[in-house]
Amino acid sequence: MGLRDGRTVPADIVVSNMEVIPAYERLLGEGPAFLRRLEKFEPACSGLVLHLGTDRIYPQLAHHNFFYSRDQQKHFATVFREKRLPEDPTIYLVAVTRSDPSQAPAGCDNLKVLPHIPYLDDAHPYTREDYLAFKERVVDKLERMGLTDLRRHIRVEDVWTPYDIRERYYSNRGSIYGVVSDWRRNYGFKAPKRSSRYRNLYFTGGSVNSRRRHADGGALRPEGRRPDCRRRQSLTSSGRTSRHSSWSSQTTAG
Numbered sequence: 001m002g003l004r005d006g007r008t009v010p011a012d013i014v015v016s017n018m019e020v021i022p023a024y025e026r027l028l029g030e031g032p033a034f035l036r037r038l039e040k041f042e043p044a045c046s047g048l049v050l051h052l053g054t055d056r057i058y059p060q061l062a063h064h065n066f067f068y069s070r071d072q073q074k075h076f077a078t079v080f081r082e083k084r085l086p087e088d089p090t091i092y093l094v095a096v097t098r099s100d101p102s103q104a105p106a107g108c109d110n111l112k113v114l115p116h117i118p119y120l121d122d123a124h125p126y127t128r129e130d131y132l133a134f135k136e137r138v139v140d141k142l143e144r145m146g147l148t149d150l151r152r153h154i155r156v157e158d159v160w161t162p163y164d165i166r167e168r169y170y171s172n173r174g175s176i177y178g179v180v181s182d183w184r185r186n187y188g189f190k191a192p193k194r195s196s197r198y199r200n201l202y203f204t205g206g207s208v209n210s211r212r213r214h215a216d217g218g219a220l221r222p223e224g225r226r227p228d229c230r231r232r233q234s235l236t237s238s239g240r241t242s243r244h245s246s247w248s249s250q251t252t253a254g
Contacts, residue, residue, distance in 0.1 A: 013200050019178060019207040020191040022170045041191055043119040044177035045079060046162040048131055050113035053156030057109050058147050061095040067145050079118055085134045089115035113138060119173040120162045131161040178206025
């Protein structure tokens with residue numbers, strides 16, 4: 001195995017935590033003929049990741065919260081079929097301080113905000129400015145759905161666009177869930193863990209077949225560990241509150 005500094009390190013087995021297609025393309029320099037065989041593995045969606053530190057607590061938030069689109073079918077069609085930024089995004093929000101108050105100073109909140117958006121399309125790209133404008137749309141919705149004066153209370157902000165996710169993690173077109181399991185394109189299978197080209201090369205992560213049913217949407221969590229999943233709160237259209245065993249679900253619409 002060749003290193004960046006020019007050294008060569010012998011190994012019986014090599015494990016890559018880069019996604020399969022970027023590893024073949026960027027790390028191993030495979031040509032177009034080989035890469036065309038991997039086109040059946042379409043990237044999964046990307047996301048706009050916001051890490052927000054606020055100088056107040058929003059007590060209505062649970063650890064897990066969903067702010068749904070008013071028209072979910074239209075939202076899914078916009079993101080997954082038309083590959084456009086949604087006008088009314090569905091938003092996943094994690095308030096990590098509900099489970100671990102040490103993740104923010106007293107009287108403050110530590111929030112992760114994640115709306116799903118299309119993966120990067122080099123033929124019809126969005127710009128960073130487009131993503132930042134979309135971020136404002138997301139914050140508008142959160143304020144409209146109960147996080148009063150959120151902008152005014154933000155003291156720390158970290159924004160990750162699909163470009164940042166691609167460059168930081170070498171993910172395929174900024175995907176956050178690896179590849180799509182599509183019966184029509186790949187019979188519901190992802191790429192194999194063992195390379196079809198190099199007998200001692202193995203892959204891991206969301207772009208290969210796994211016993212897990214799906215990738216973990218919290219891979220970019222600011223708290224750096226798995227959450228306490230005892231409570232989740234969903235915000236949609238009815239305004240009613242219901243409780244099921246140890247889980248809570250509150251509904252509203254945006």
